[in-house]
Amino acid sequence: MRTTDSAAAADFLALCRQLTALGEGGPGIEEVHASRGVAFGDFDNDGDLDILIMNQNEPPSLLRNDVSGDYHWLKVKLVGTKSNRSAIGATVVASYGGKKQAQAVMAQSSYLSVSDRRLHFGLGAAAAADLEIRWPNGARETIPQVAAGQLVTVQEGAGVVKRERL
Ligand SMILES: [Ca+2]
Ligand SMILES: [Ca+2]
Numbered sequence: 001m002r003t004t005d006s007a008a009a010a011d012f013l014a015l016c017r018q019l020t021a022l023g024e025g026g027p028g029i030e031e032v033h034a035s036r037g038v039a040f041g042d043f044d045n046d047g048d049l050d051i052l053i054m055n056q057n058e059p060p061s062l063l064r065n066d067v068s069g070d071y072h073w074l075k076v077k078l079v080g081t082k083s084n085r086s087a088i089g090a091t092v093v094a095s096y097g098g099k100k101q102a103q104a105v106m107a108q109s110s111y112l113s114v115s116d117r118r119l120h121f122g123l124g125a126a127a128a129a130d131l132e133i134r135w136p137n138g139a140r141e142t143i144p145q146v147a148a149g150q151l152v153t154v155q156e157g158a159g160v161v162k163r164e165r166l
Helices: 006-021
Strands: 035-041 050-055 061-063 072-079 091-096 099-104 119-124 128-134 140-147 151-155 159-164
Touching (some): 140 151
Parallel strands (some): 072 151
Antiparallel strands (some): 035 050, 072 119, 091 128, 151 159
């Protein structure tokens, strides 16, 4: 993968080499392509993020995440009712273990790419998170102590309407 940000590329390559040295990188992570876009998402629904890279004049590269570990994650899917149904423009702030992490639902993420609209929060050792949702129309909603290891669907104004173990 090539990027126009040389510092970010150097960091990414260093991470790739560390993963390869640990036997966790796989052969695809160090392949060189002329790439234009990237999308992040859990294509195989196993709870971790995978990466799809759009290459120039070549098929895309799918980097499947097979790293295992004991850390927790939480996925959040938003469904707008008063706001747009895809909840594009909404932000979710997850608070856990004294930390905060914010993510937004976006219509696109990179050149000719769109990431999974199910927001993915890595929670580390925390087994639950408090969620604050800021809907595109300005409304706010809080959902305390959402357990890790699941995909929750939150409908605007109705809270969690579905819980799925992946
Ligand atoms: Ca995955
Ligand atoms: Ca995986």
